[in-house]
Amino acid sequence: xxxxxxSDMDGTLLNSIQQISEENKQAIxxxxxxxxxxxxxxxxSYQEATYVLAEAGVNxxxxxxxxxxxxxxxxxxxxxxxxxxxxxxxxxxxxGEQDVYFExxxxxxxxTVDADKAVSTxxxxxxxxxxxxxxEEIIFAAGARLRDGLVHTVEDYEILFSxxxxxxxxxxxxxxxxxxxxxxxKSLSAFDDLAVSASxxxxxxxxNKKAQKGLALEAFxxxxxxxxxxxxxxxxNYNDVSMxxxxxxxxxxxxxxxxxxSLCDVITDTNxxxxxxxxxxxxx
Numbered sequence: 655x656x657x658x659x660x661s662d663m664d665g666t667l668l669n670s671i672q673q674i675s676e677e678n679k680q681a682i683x684x685x686x687x688x689x690x691x692x693x694x695x696x697x698x699s700y701q702e703a704t705y706v707l708a709e710a711g712v713n714x715x716x717x718x719x720x721x722x723x724x725x726x727x728x729x730x731x732x733x734x735x736x737x738x739x740x741x742x743x744x745x746x747x748x749x750g751e752q753d754v755y756f757e758x759x760x761x762x763x764x765x766t767v768d769a770d771k772a773v774s775t776x777x778x779x780x781x782x783x784x785x786x787x788x789x790e791e792i793i794f795a796a797g798a799r800l801r802d803g804l805v806h807t808v809e810d811y812e813i814l815f816s817x818x819x820x821x822x823x824x825x826x827x828x829x830x831x832x833x834x835x836x837x838x839x840k841s842l843s844a845f846d847d848l849a850v851s852a853s854x855x856x857x858x859x860x861x862n863k864k865a866q867k868g869l870a871l872e873a874f875x876x877x878x879x880x881x882x883x884x885x886x887x888x889x890x891n892y893n894d895v896s897m898x899x900x901x902x903x904x905x906x907x908x909x910x911x912x913x914x915x916s917l918c919d920v921i922t923d924t925n926x927x928x929x930x931x932x933x934x935x936x937x938x
Contacts, residue, residue, distance in 0.1 A: 655884060656690065656884055656885070656886045656902075656903060656937040656938075657689075657690060657691060657878075657880045657884040657885070658690065658691040658692075658693065658871075658874075658875050658878065658880045658884060658885040658886070659685060659690060659691070659692050659693070659885075659886045659887075659888070659934060659937075660693050660694075660695045660717070660867075660871050660874075660885065660886070660887045660888070660897055660901070661692070661693075661694055661695065661887075661888045661889070661930050662694075662695055662696060662867075662888060662889035662890060662891070662893075662894050662897075663694055663696040663697075663698060663703060663706070664696070664697070664698070664853060664854075664890075665853070665854075665890040665891060665907060665909060665910075665925055666888055666889055666890045666894075666907050666925055666929075666930060667694065667888075667925070667930050668706065668925065669925050669926050670787050670925070670926060671787065671791065671792070671795060672706060672795055673706070673709070673710065674706065674707070674709075674710035674712060675928045675931070677928035677931040678928050678930045678931045679710050679711065679712055680931070681928075681930065681931035681932075681934040681935055682712055682714070682930075682934065683712075684934070684935070684938065685934050685938060686714075688938060690938070691715075691875075691878055691880065692714045693714055693715045693716065693717055693871070693874060694707065694714055694715075694716045694717065694718075695717040695721070695867045695870070695871060695887070695889075695894075695897060696716070696717070696718055696719075696720075697718075697719065697720045697824070697826070697853045697859050697893055698718060698719070699718060699719060699759050699760075699763050699764045699804070699823075700716055700718045700719075700723060700725055700729075701763045701764070701803075701804050702763075702764065702799070702804045702805075703716050703718050704716065704729070705798075705802065705804055713727055714727055715727050715732075715874065717867060717870045717871060717874060719759050719823040719824045719861065719865070720824060720849075720851065720859055720861050720865060720866060720867055720893050721735070721861070721865045721866045721867045721868075721869055721870030721871075721896075722734065722735050722736065722759070722823035722824055722861050722862060722865035723735075723761065723823055724870050724873070724874060731761075732874075732877075733870070733873065734761065734821060734823075735823075735861075735862045735864050735865040736761070736821035736822050736823055736862060736865075737822045737823070737824075737825075737847075737848070737860075737861065737862050737865075738847075739815050739816075739822065741845065741847060741848070742758075742815055742822045742825070743812075743815055744845070745825055745842065745845065745848070745860060746758075746811055746815075746825065748838070748841045748842060749825065749827060749838060749841075751841070752834060752837050752838040752841060753834065754827050754828070754829045754831075754834055754835065754838050755768065755771050755775065755827070755828050755829065756825050756826060756827040756828065757772065757805070757825070757826045757828075758811050758814055758822060758824075758825055758826075759822075759823045759824040759825070759826060760814060760820045760821055760822055760823060761820065761821040761823065762819070762820060763803070763804065763805070763806055764799075764804065764805045764806070764826075765805065765806050765807070765808050765811070765814060766805055766806075766807055766808075767807070767808060767809065767810065767811060768807075769800055769805075769807045772799060772800065772805050772807075773793070773796045773797055773799065773800065775828045775856075776796040776799065777789070777792050777793050777796045778830065778856075823861065823862075823865070824859060824860060824861045824865075825859075825860040826857060826858075826859055826860075827857055827858040827859075827860065828856055828857050829856065829857075830856055835856070835857075835858060838858060839858055842858070842860060846863070847862065847863050848860055848861070848862070848863055849861050849862065849863045849864075849865065849866050851866075851892050851893040851895070851896075852891060852892045852893060853891045853892070853893045854891060859893050866896040867887075867893060867894060867896050867897045868887075868895075868896025868897045868898075868899055868900040868901075869896065869900075871885065871887065871897050871900060871901070872900050881902075882900050882901060882902055883902035884902060885900070885901045885902055885903070886901055886902070886903040886904075886905060886933070886937060887900070887901035887903070887904050887905065888905040888907070888922070888929075888930055888933050889905075889906070889907065889910070889914075890906065890907040890909060890910040890914060890925070891910065891914060892914070894914070895914070895917060898917050898918055899917075903919055903920065903937065904917065904918040904919050904920070905918055905919070905920045905921070905922050905933045906918035906920070906921050906922070907921075907922060907923075907924060907925055907929050907930075908921060908922060908923045908924035908925075908927065908929055909924040909925055909926070909929075920933065920936075922936075
């Protein structure tokens with residue numbers, strides 16, 4: 655029997671316009687009413703994740719920033735696994751050498767040194783994956799990252815690196831130049847204390863090696879007295895693989911690529927077809 659369900663957000667729980675469908679919402683509420691623990695496991699910051707969850711009226715614990723931080727339903731920090739400041743500086747220097755854009759995720763939200771790039775990059779990613787969507791609507795939705803304080807602008811990331819109030823959880827790298835992205839990934843492979851994954855073809859997600867969704871989910875379930883055999887993980891991309899490897903039931907979205915699907919026990923419908931709801935209802 656499944657007692658804990660973990661779901662990724664982008665490309666999984668969320669549709670192309672970054673919203674949780676009514677079907678997905680009702681399936682989550684039904685699961686919670688039956689005593690099943692539902693937890694979101696996302697690469698997003700806590701602030702970005704709860705912005706969307708609150709909009710849909712979904713209240714649940716959040717494994718955020720790929721497992722670098724775990725928060726309770728009430729928003730309390732349960733655990734945090736940052737990257738050391740010195741290592742962060744070294745990684746940032748490597749990315750600078752590769753001339754790729756990146757954002758820094760911290761315990762106080764996400765930061766960029768280029769506000770226009772923060773919006774345009776997200777728009778390009780969404781539109782490239784969903785060419786049928788209205789670009790103007792996506793531009794407005796992506797702009798909410800800045801308008802609503804989900805992403806903050808700083809002149810230099812060193813401001814974050816030198817301030818003890820900020821813990822560095824993740825560096826999110828973006829590039830539509832495949833060669834540049836590949837070169838950036840190779841340059842980071844030299845750091846043994848890092849985990850480098852991806853949530854899309856255009857990005858790299860860099861965290862502490864101990865900050866992975868699967869490890870965070872395992873610790874979360876254990877704290878609830880739930881075995882991994884009683885846990886289901888739903889996702890669509892490479893930063894979900896660590897969950898697939900740990901969970902007793904792994905579910906790939908219909909929009910996931912072949913390699914991701916081949917790693918999972920079950921394939922559900924796409925994120926546009928409320929595949930999460932189908933996966934949840936199948937195990938209740």
